[in-house]
Amino acid sequence: MIVLFLTGCVDAVSPPDETLFTMQDTAVTSPATDPALAIDPLVVDFGEVSGTAAAHFTLSNTGGSDLILGDTTQDGSANFTLEVDPSGSVISPGASAVVPVSYTPTGISGDKGMVTFSSNDPIAPTATITLQGNIEEAVSYPETWSYTLDEVQSYVFDPYCTTCHNPDWEPDVADRVKTIPSLEAGDAYDSLVGQETLHGGGALLVEPGEPTQSVLMQKLGPTPPMGSTMPPFGNGLDVLLLDLVEGWIRDGAPP
Secondary structure, X not given: OEEEOEEOOOOOOOOOOOEEOOOOOOOOOOOOOOOOEEEEOOEEEEEEXXXXXXXXXXXXXXXXXXXXXXXXXXXXXXXXXXXXXXXXXXXXXXXEEEEEEEEXXXXXXXXXXXXXXXXXXXXXXXXXXXXXXXXXXXXXXXXXXXXXXXXXXXXXXXXXXXOOOOOOXXXXXXXXXXXXXXXXXXXXXXXXXXXXXXXXXXXXXXXXXXXXXXXXXXXXXXXXXXXXXXXXXOOOOOHHHHHHHHHHXXXXXXX
16 A cells, blocks of 8 residues: 655544655565564755756555654754654554655755654564755756746746656556646646646636636645645745746647
């Protein structure tokens, strides 16, 4: 069973508040009767980042009884943010919890941090991961936009969206597949343009010529009609990038 932590609403398995869990069956990987915490990866390397970047790591219970997470302690650079605090969560045998983390560098010297998890794992009651990253040279935007999909892909989807919105990260639950479409190059147009959202009401993710009616623009804004603003980290998109997306849709959202 895989458990995804996403902000928004609450589902089962004793999660923290404001957490959405979606589940998938997997086999228990250890015959032991005790709980056992495994973390993958042990080092989250953001590389060089301009603005804010997102990543995630996985907490798994490879033992044979419920894993109860205690306090989560973060040390080092404050430029790393756990988007969900898993403290107090219960992970069933064979289940995993995906924890999103973001990084917003502020200086040229690089950043390093550590996150330590306590649990009722009798062999290793604490486990630590390392977070690291560096600032990238500031991105320069064109003086004027051409309002093309290529620009939207390069300046918005690739740096801000595809960490989560990609085929490998989509929850394997039929009624959520279209709520998290792939925005990778080659996928974004077919995923968005003319596609209805499964939130209901017949609204289109991108309605050509109608940016204010398009769910994509609504989700990028400060008060979306469903869920939370995207991307779910930092302070939202720069106004220049919002103008780019709006202009692309206004011009008919060409491929």
